[in-house]
Amino acid sequence: MVGLSDIPVLGNFVDRISDATVEALFRGLRYLFCYKELVNVLNSEIDKVNIQQGRVSRKSDEERSDGKVIEDHVLRWQTEVKEMQDSAREFSKKYQSRASWTCFKCLPIPKPVSRFRLGREAVLKAKKATELIISGRDLLANEIAHLPPTDNLPKADAAFQDFRSRKGVYHKLWEMLVAEDSLILGIYGMPGVGKTRMMEQIWQEAMEKKIFQKVARANVGNEKLDVLKLQNQIAGHLNCHFKSQDNMESRAAQLKNCLINGGKILLIFDDVWSEIPLDYIIGTSFGESSTSKGSKILLTSRRQDLCLRNKCTHPVQITTLRDEEAWDLFQDSVGTSHIDSLPDETLAKEVCARCAGLPLLICAVGKALQFMSYHVWKDALQKLEKGKIDGIDSQVYACVKLSIDRLQDDAKLCLFLCSLFPEDADIDIRKLIQFAIGSQSQLIPDGQSTIPAMVDVLTKASLLLECRQNHITKLHDIIRDVARSAAFKDPTYAILHVRCGSQFPDNAGYRTTKLLWLDVERDDIRFPEDLVCTNLKSLWLHCNNHVQRFSGDFFGMFVNLEFLMLQNVHFLSEQFSLQPLDKLKMLIFDSCDIRETNNSLFPKYLKTLCIWACDLPSPLDLPNLKNLRELDVQQKLPVIMVPGAISSLSSLEEFHIPNGFSFLDDANDITLIMDEISKLTRLTSLKIFFSNFEACQGISIFFTLLKYDISVNCEGYHEALSDMTKMIKLHDVKVKTSDKAIQSLVERAEKVEVVSTDVDLGSICNSNKKAFADLRDLEIRLCHNVEYIARISQDEIQQNRQLRTSFSKLTNLTIRSCLTMKYLFCKSVAKCLGQLQILEVDECPAMEVIIMNEDPSDGEIIDFHKLKTLDLRKLWSLKSFCRGKKEMHSGSTDNSVTSSAQFQPLFDGMVSFTPNCLLCSIYI
Template sequence: MAEVGISVATKVAEYLVQPVIRQGQYLFCANKFLKNLKDKKKELMSTRDIVVKRVEEAKRKTERIEDVVQKWLTEVQTLLEEVKKLEQQVKANNSCFQGRCPTWKRYHLCKEMVEKTKVMIEFDNKSNFKTFARLATLPGIEYSSSEGFTCFESTKLAYAQIWEALQDDGVYRIALFGLGGSGKTTLVTEVRKKAKESNLFDRVVAVTASQTPNVRNIQGQMADMLNFKLEEETEKGRAQQLHMRLKEEKRILVIVDDVWGEFNLKDIGIDFYMCHNGSCKIILTTRRQQVCTLMDCQKKIRLDLLNEDEAWALFKRHAEPDNQSSLSLSSVAQDIARECKGLPIAIQAVGRSLKGQSIHEWKIALEKLRSSKPVDVEDGQGNVFSCLKLSYDYLKDENKLLFLICCIFPEDYYISNEDLIRCGVGLGVYGEYQSFDLARSQIMVGINKLVDSCLLMHSVRWSGGITLKMHDLVRNLGLWIASKEGRTIMVNLSNNLSLIGDGVINDQFAVSSWYRQTNQISTLFVAAKLEILWIETGGSLDLSSASFEGLQGLKVMVLDSSCNYNPTSCNLSLPPSIESLTNLQTLCLRGWKLGDISFVVKLKKLEVLELKYCFFNELPNQIANLNKLKLLDLSECAALLENYEAIGELSEIEELYVSDASHPRGMWRNPSPSFGDNVVATKLQRYVIKFV
């Protein structure tokens, strides 16, 4: 108990005695306090001079000084003036410091000197500013790309999804993907602006990756946005500097625009932990959906195209057709906006190029769009195809050819994977292949690449099947590229091929005709460069007067009676010269009454032979001579087959599809087919057999 009493007494002594000692110092240590005051004043003035020099240097660089720096300088100046006055008071009352007897004046001045000394020490310690200055920004330049931004319904949806993800603590990597020119950059610029205004993040940084990322350049962009100077020379050293700087922010948003492939964020200074602990979030934009997966994005958001009303509203803003009173111009303008198919960059570029032009210019532009010819856009306003062409340029050569094949179909056509596979094999898109199954896989990978690059789109037909579609302007781009690269494609929609003048197809790489009224072609075909001939009609077709001898380079031929697959009503008459197509590798005849098909045995390079929905007498015995044939499609062939044993003679066949249209209730069977005693089709990998 006595020990407790002693302890309490000691504490009481501390509280009572220590203040008395401090007060006594004010009376008996005056010279010491005055010396300390002068020393700290000198140190603070030296620090102030250093800060002033930094301010002058920053201003020469047109940097904007942070408010905290300006405030420090102002308060330091005020403090130094107060210290100067205090020194004058001490000098004026010098007699108070000479005698041994303490006075109230001495006590008061000493106490004030101690307090001012402490304040000067505090200001000196605050001179290590976290951020000293930043690059000056001209009014409006930071968000210039979003000028005139309109949040359409499609944009609102993507915007809302991004904003929701930014507020979700469990999501730290967000991807916005869509077709080139669909407005991704503009949208994330608006998100960036909103993020800064809402104070959701302490700092928002936006950089551009581009097609071939330059790590050093990206690091420089980030440093500029952070008002931070990179001292290191190596990319690794700069990444470490940026990493340490980013760690100073509690919450930071980094927008990486125009990402084309996988790259390691750690290379530029953003590590995995920063994202996981919630201090950093990433938004990236890309044209390629696969990038979203490669970059481990948890939220993948598609930016859709504009609907017709939105497209018209955007077009009017840039073309200003309402400023001209002509009703006919308004009608043409709406047709042009419709032809742009909802792609913002195309709408803007075409609209700007036509602004203030006469109705004659507008009509010519509409005709160019409708006839798949690019509309020229003036320099400075961008080319309607320049952004889209980047996606094409990024493809491998074989995928570029596959892309061009897609362009032989009309606008809004539902393209089947199987058509692309059979055409691709015929053209040798991927060169030689070990097996047809491998070639099929390679082409499917190529299709996925095109979809991933937004050059193709998955689509669902009204009947429910999954197909592919190509945006009309992307298709026009392909036709334009084909003409520039010496692979011109002619897509005939409105004329009988016999009425097309001589020489028109001489230099064509591909000719496709979709004119349903075509029933006879007597043209003498002379086209050494032609590799694809695709004709679709609405009935019988007479080619008996045509000559194929000038088509020695033809590799793919498709003759289709369209949806009228009644082979008893659609006659196809072929000329004897069809046997001269010795380079033909894919032949597809669909829905025809053929009769004798012995001509096929002369086509020694055939790899794909399709006779779907056709009626013919029998398979020729010599079909075994087609020793390169990999795929034979006899699906839904009527009155099949008097000589089906010949199929067993095909030594290289890998895919076989056989069914009898005269027995629609037939059963599907999966066991290995039997085509006679001399079966040599040992490479068969895929087959469908449908008999009764």
């Protein structure tokens, strides 16, 4: 008998329908009878998703800490995981709260529809979870973040002031910028008139209006033209990576192609003092529009003829301010109320007139005379009528000199030291501190604390420029020139600057000089045989990477040196040694090449040795420097050391090597590193990186440290201007309960960051009620074994009231992604948080309250009178800000954005905040 399946075409169709029907039937039966097994499979997949999500979150946090931007597809994956976790949580609640499947009391009959739906939903969710697991693995196997694009905007130190008298100049400059025929533009004018600030405004507006794709700036200056330096500055803005580091022609050709292929580019040469050899720098003379591809060059110079010599056909002059504009700016700088307090406003106007309409001087003089008496103003006017320096207008010089004369001695010396740095240099305050201590220790007895304060004074006086990085400052070229002139003329400081070629120039001031800055422009300078600088205690030798053998009687000339700073010096001789300088106390190598030297290079009686960004021998060997008190090694990578080199420094008190050190054959052996450090029995200050902390058991040296910046498995803080002296960062560290070394460092620190670490702050608090008395900044991330930060009874706090109270100095508190944390503090501890200014809690799903009130009878309101920022996000279980222990597991949670009108129910009237706490973001 022939069936339907035997009919051609139709038979295949019938077979497919039959297979699909049978498959659907068995799938449905599996949903119906195996739903519990399917739910278990789902739970297993969700656990795997959570593990994968934790790994991605940790990697994302690490990338964010490095300043990178997380890729969009990673953020989408994390959002999908969050939605999956929420959906699985709701499914679990539905499964756990399902009603008994009994229709009759005596005859249990399962509800097939409900069973079927649960089984099917479990399978679908498990399938989605599996897909997320697989895609999560793919994410971890590839890059999940990228460095943010640079904004390519100027870092102006002050807002641009649109003076009416300069609108026409700006408009003319802008028209030439957007026109096709003007390839090279120029701005010229007196020093301090505002050329650089107008250039920066042109730069910013051109980028905002997308006139150019990129802007590259190079600071030329009046020193010897350094082609390699200019090429590096241009390449840095264009993200161009040179294949050669010293071949000018090859680099110029590469820059030329970069300019041609990079679209429209504005190339800025600031502070031009001579004709610029464009062919040597960028590989093209920029003379034809066909080669420029719409790109342009903008010059700033003090002289019109220099603009013309650099092929700028129509340079634009910036003139001084009109009298009324200068007076308005002067009033803003001094303060109208202070001018009104003078018996005669005419005196203030005469002082303003002496500033010659130059914005830089108006601001500097105005700030110098703030809060001063009438007699000081009279004296200032007389000083402004004097003064002269070659290359600078006498009025300009007098104005700057007045501002310098009004400084305190420490601030004045700090400015003089800053003026010795190369033109347009980024002055690293960490280096300035060492320079101040070493070169003028008798005048700055405590440079470590004085220098940052003096930098702040000078910045507020408009004598130093503000920079975005807190450890960097800069100096305007006019201020630098006048400060140098004043420093070289003042016998109190006896500072001398000498620029020389291969022969040491004659100068009558060598014998009385105390600090000599020697700028060498040629290889192997020869020092005179019969010259002894008896008073010279400090020498700064800058060689611009020239090879030096120190021919002649170098050691005889500088026999009394106590401080020596060698910058950009290239040593070729292994036999060369500085040991004849037996009075030398501080030695600094800055950007030097000492690869060809050995340990005989270092003088035996040094007290301070600094090695910054140098090319080092591998391994680095240090002699037995028995008098060495401070060793500061600032390198990008861990330094390869000779075993025993560190431990031999028996008198060492300060050891700063932020990126750590290792050994040639045992790079990962932390035990050897700890063994070296443990022998430094006099150590009181330590900055270091450790790859792990497993071998620190029994290291007693950690208990006696007075200052430390220790990072484990992560980059450290290394904050130059921070007033915090005890800081620790722990990432992915497994800590034993008996590990008292880490506990000692954590409980005494002023700044603590723990990430994916099982350090239990609560147990530290319980074992030592005086712990965290100095803590000011605390960040906890991805710590999943922490239920709370601290719980101390009111009685215990009262007992310690006469001492320092735990967390009483806490200013910033950040908690992120701690899955098991239920609250932060008990109420008795929260009452001590009077200094708290920032509180951020994010993604802690188990947190029910912020502050747990263990005493229901305690109705005292907690006053956070200094809190400025309150940020609570993704706290899905949060019921109240402050609540009793018995109430923590009751109540409901509103998972919506909380508006200001809803604040009161959350806070229950148990806390109060300052009226200035306006930046509250609460998402629960």
